[in-house]
Amino acid sequence: MRHTWRWFGPVDKVSVQDAAQAGSQGIVSALHHVPTGTAWPTDEIRKRQMEIEAGGLTWDIVESIPVSEDIKSGTGDFRAHIAAWQETLRRLHECGIETVCYNFMPVLDWTRTDLRWATRHGARAMRFDLIDFIAFDLHLLKRPDAANDYEPALVEKASERFAAMPEEKRLAISKNVGAGLPGSAEVYSLEDLRGHLKRYAGTDAESLRHRLIDFLSEVAPVAESLGMRLCAHGDDPPWPLLGLPRILSRLEDYEGMLAAVDLHANGVTFCTGSLGARAANDLPAMIRKLAPRIHFLHLRNVTRDDETTPCSFFEDEHLEGNTDMVAVIAAVLEEERRRKAEGRADHQIPMRPDHGQEILDDLTRGAQPGYPAIGRLKGLAELRGIERALSHATYGMK
Template structure:
């Protein structure tokens, strides 16, 4: 049994078209209604319209990525009761339209962070890159977050100061722009004022409190999802540690265990992302499959390469720190044991070849993801033949 291959699509305005995805050999598309404000209900008509576009190209839409959780819900403040009720209604509408898996995350304010969205690789392709010293310099000396120095060691602060004094204004401005990028699928950026104001709303919310808020959300929505036959799949934090003083609670194997145990249900599960989890050295990627495999509902396969300084970049799908051969082998055994074909997508990809001349969403150019998909497809077919 092989994985159900999909590719992420950001909707009609995505430069990567449905025809492109169909030609990659994917059977399905992973998408979301990015134009609907976070916290609002996803109407059936809008869901059906998106589904019809995908089906007209000969593919299916069964995985949503993502149905966003509002900041009010994460903070458990403001309009959070209404937003939770709206979330339940959206789940009902998605189930009525044939959706099977709903992906979401619980990262405060920023969904992901990189300092360079076009890092040049030795072969000339472009990759996403996180440079720890550059980000600390951004936080301390560009954004000037109040009391940020408390979150860094003396050595990190000294390294950030050195970075600041050895880089040009254009390099600093590039880091500044990249660190303020908005949600995946968006070309917008936060302003410094918006970020600082958002951070202020999380004052007093530590990891323990944020975890309590996540569990409260799960206790509200998971029973609804279970009744509807939906699978909820939480995406790990990216990167899997605190950012700008904001806590992260979906970063380690112990975090994942706490989540699935908070509301025991076949509907309460995980999006297994080798990229996000792999950046944290202590995460045992194959062990997570073996110990938490029953709760995995969606797969993101990508690779990163990290160093001792906290830097990491998006490597080729088979070339990073993650042992993708062992991971795919473990996933194939898991699917055989569970008698299920898990949906998978090649997450991110290098910008390369003709795509170098195009403006695409960071990490989501077509050819790089197609290369990753081809590598992963060959790997799983080869492994499946001997298992």
Template sequence: MLATMRWFGPNDQVSLMDIRQAGCVGVVSALHQIPVGEVWSEKQINERIQIIEAENDRYSKLEWLVVESLPVHEDIKKGLPSRDKYIENYKVSLKNLANFGIKTVCYNFMPVLDWSRTKLDYTMPDGSKALRFVWTDFAAFDLFILKRPAAETAYTEETKKAAKKRFEEMSAEEKAELQNTVLLGLPGSMEAFHLETFQGLLNNYANIGAEELRANLHYFVSQVAPYAQKLGINLCIHPDDPPFPLLGLPRVVSTEQDLEMLMNAADVRANGITFCTGSLGVREDNNLPAMVKKFADRIHFVHLRTTKRETEYNTLVFHEAAHLNGDVDMYEVISEILKEENTRRKNGNYDAEIPMRPDHGHQMLNDLSSSTYPGYSAIGRLKGLAEIRGMEMAIKRNLGN
């Protein structure tokens, strides 16, 4: 696997030198400063490449290997008439990226929100900090902070009762923290959505259920993936995080069946998957090693992390676990990935080595006093990468590599 780390650009507190010293050969990055839907120009792409590769003559080579993400405009997700304009812009951006040799582009199709948590600094037994999601707390936000009109029908009576008790026990500071956490904006930005306008964004999906959103996703990939194939770009969707509906919003990239339907919607290899073990692993019904084996040829990028499921008030709770200590069978997952790489080498594929990054590391050691984007501290990801690379080496020896 090609070891990479996500880098949010020149303002990222984790430097490119940090990423080099971690043993990475590539960077996962995006032009977060460009408004969603606008074209990424060749000039802007080249500027980012020049920054990433500026020290390549002095130090180990570092490349911009993966774009994460080239975001999909909300009009495409909603299936509005304007979507074709934004799809054309998307294709131009892909062409400009291809002109600079970038071959892997990640995206997601989650409406309004990206990944969602209810706590960004949950204290682990060893004193490190982790991301955490508590369904009862999320319900408390929905019912008593956002006060979404349809929220009452979204939860069981037991959950509503528990959420009310939890909300009444929260201090003003805890309520503000919960609100800011749920409304955190897209990765790469520390700006959150505003509570006053957030309901309006949700209302745009009032008549869009899972069937409609899925149709809009399939339309998008049918238009874009064949074009990406001609450009030599692997387009790979990131699964929903967490992999179930939130706030009345449908989510359609959460299960093996979801992925199978999506792959069939545009039957070209460029219509692929970012296999995120953390996102998919939240669902107990997702058999991750079997899914890697099934979709192996369509997996173009891998996020290796794991969550640990708990229960509270008979509802779901999960936190980001240490990379080898959660619910994901990391040994079996990595084994299947390495087997696929062997198959690609035998077939002479140019993309035999799959880009991988450790994801959502714990905040620990010196990073406890640093300000980094939640889940993207340097040392926690370094620890995860070291563990993954050690396991990779051991599995390769067992496979006879």
């Protein structure tokens, strides 16, 4: 695997040099300051490349070119936004960047109720608490008919928790749920969320899936012609939220997407954290099924409170949690050997240690939630150790 590291640009409190010292070989970044729906200026792309190269690494992967709500809802300026997305691909290609990660989650993108939850040993981790989320939906957002989406026992428990919840906690949940994409300055208020939800009135999983396929039918051929790779990140968490469908949560979701636009450029960001929150997902088996079209890996672990879907979970240490990370990496290395034997130029699959717990000096650094320096260094070191052991000429996999 090629070891990469997410960097949010000059505002990031974890530097490119920190990433290099942690063992990263390349950087994952994006131009978060460019408005969604606008083509990225070439000079801004090159500026970010120079900032990264000044720290001793290269800009390997874009994460993400945001897919606008207009595109996902099929409203407003969606055609102009698709054209801007295509043009951004062309400009990235001119600058030598070949891999682009994106997601197709309506409104909320990734969602957590707590961005710095205290673990058993005092580290801080991101957490999705289902009861807190239901309380937010019912009593803060006050979404019409929201109670119909949950089991009566969960509704009762959420109402009881909300009644005892201090105002500070209520405000924190609203802020966390509306936080938007990591690195983005976009934060949704309750009124913003209500307005966006109205845009998706009547949207079910099938109609959202059609919009994804329509989008890919426009952008994947451009990427294919340029020799680029697009990789769709899974839903996080992998189940419907706020009455909105999620369409990249299971193996069959990805298989349908890949078959509908059957181009090598149309691929997968395989996120073990997102997909691992759903107990029924067998991650090593999914990797073996999707292997030829996996263009990027996010490796992190979650511990589920129970085996239901949906459920509460928190982001555990990389080798803890419910996912067998050794089995995951073994499946990845098997695919890399297969690709190398085929002579594929992309036989080395880029990965990054996705998220990390805040530990030691991370607790006072104040970095982007989920993206601390030391917690990710620890995760990368552990993942590299597994890879090195499984790849060893004498003791590793044959």
